[in-house]
Amino acid sequence: MQTALVTGITGQDGGYLAERMIADGWAVHGLVRAGEDLADVQRRSPEAVLHGGELTDDDALARVLAESDADEVYHLAGISSVALSWKEPVLTADVNALGTARLLELTWQHQERRGRPVHFLQASSAEIFGSAAAAPQDEQTPVRPTSPYGAAKAFAHHLVGVYRERGMFAVSLLLYNHESDRRPESFVTRKITQAAARIALGLQDELVLGNLDVRRDWGWAPDYVDAMMRALRHTHPDDYVIATGRAHSVADFVAAAFTRAGVPDWRSHVRVDEEFFRPADAGLQVGNPGKAQRELGWTPRVPFEELVGRMVDADLAQLRVRRAPDPS
Ligand code: GDP
Numbered sequence: 001m002q003t004a005l006v007t008g009i010t011g012q013d014g015g016y017l018a019e020r021m022i023a024d025g026w027a028v029h030g031l032v033r034a035g036e037d038l039a040d041v042q043r044r045s046p047e048a049v050l051h052g053g054e055l056t057d058d059d060a061l062a063r064v065l066a067e068s069d070a071d072e073v074y075h076l077a078g079i080s081s082v083a084l085s086w087k088e089p090v091l092t093a094d095v096n097a098l099g100t101a102r103l104l105e106l107t108w109q110h111q112e113r114r115g116r117p118v119h120f121l122q123a124s125s126a127e128i129f130g131s132a133a134a135a136p137q138d139e140q141t142p143v144r145p146t147s148p149y150g151a152a153k154a155f156a157h158h159l160v161g162v163y164r165e166r167g168m169f170a171v172s173l174l175l176y177n178h179e180s181d182r183r184p185e186s187f188v189t190r191k192i193t194q195a196a197a198r199i200a201l202g203l204q205d206e207l208v209l210g211n212l213d214v215r216r217d218w219g220w221a222p223d224y225v226d227a228m229m230r231a232l233r234h235t236h237p238d239d240y241v242i243a244t245g246r247a248h249s250v251a252d253f254v255a256a257a258f259t260r261a262g263v264p265d266w267r268s269h270v271r272v273d274e275e276f277f278r279p280a281d282a283g284l285q286v287g288n289p290g291k292a293q294r295e296l297g298w299t300p301r302v303p304f305e306e307l308v309g310r311m312v313d314a315d316l317a318q319l320r321v322r323r324a325p326d327p328s
Pocket of ligand 1: 080082187191208209211214276277278282
């Protein structure tokens with residue numbers, strides 16, 4: 001049986017990936033942090049073997065690699081919030097940049113010891129391009145991050161290239177924002193769909209947001225997990241932009257979500273507060289997935305309106321279940 005190690009298995013992408021890999025007959029091991037809530041991953045993927053360990057702990061990472069004897073390593077763990085990276089820049093560097101350095105080097109050593117290749121995937125980010133001069137961005141766009149998160153991810157991205165030159169099957173995917181109803185509310189999409197659903201049901205009146213004008217390229221998370229699996233099983237390792245190629249503003253997202261939830265006049269419910277603005281924020285992020293389409297046969301399958309619709313519907317359904325009277 002082939003084995004994958006997934007760091008970040010409790011996150012949105014890690015969860016979808018574990019479910020797909022297990023369905024495909026793989027053994028899945030996951031790295032989890034002390035004190036994390038494991039209920040969802042244990043319920044959805046009871047077959048997954050979970051190992052405790054931090055990305056700042058070399059010994060723990062070496063032990064997990066040895067115990068799992070992984071053929072594929074999907075490195076999805078880290079500080080996922082750009083907003084948090086402004087508050088915790090040093091921690092972000094330690095976890096997202098140095099954590100990847102530790103895991104890459106230990107994976108290299110693990111590969112040397114077992115004498116068989118280990119394929120490594122780095123979940124990189126559109127944030128490494130910062131406020132790119134050109135749109136859409138592609139694999140040739142200069143790496144010029146403008147947030148602590150982007151800078152840490154940029155270091156990790158470059159280091160993947162170093163290990164690839166050294167002979168490792170190491171892939172870095174430049175993932176644009178990818179969402180689902182498993183996104184936490186710290187991300188703007190879920191914050192909006194939760195609020196739209198709550199306002200539709202009379203549970204909330206106001207939604208407080210930051211910059212409504214920024215434009216992002218939002219895709220459906222399971223599609224992005226599919227790209228990860230394709231990239232690690234391709235004939236050769238490379239970097240790929242994974243995006244839909246279409247950008248929408250935060251205001252567009254709010255409008256689509258409120259329409260779906262059946263709430264008229266979204267503007268009367270939204271207040272803008274400086275609290276949610278960032279010190280620097282790319283006005284437009286949009287990726288060109290052409291290379292992934294040509295080389296990996298990958299296409300994003302869920303367009304914007306459907307993505308928003310699925311998230312709103314899931315939030316409405318959850319809230320209705322919670323509000324329904326207890327049948328007993
Ligand atoms: P990110 O791209 O990983 O930072 O994903 P987010 O969903 O956190 O943010 C996407 C964009 O939405 C950023 O440009 C934010 O500045 C913008 N945004 C506007 N209002 C909000 C808000 O209330 N919360 C968050 N998280 N982002 C917001």
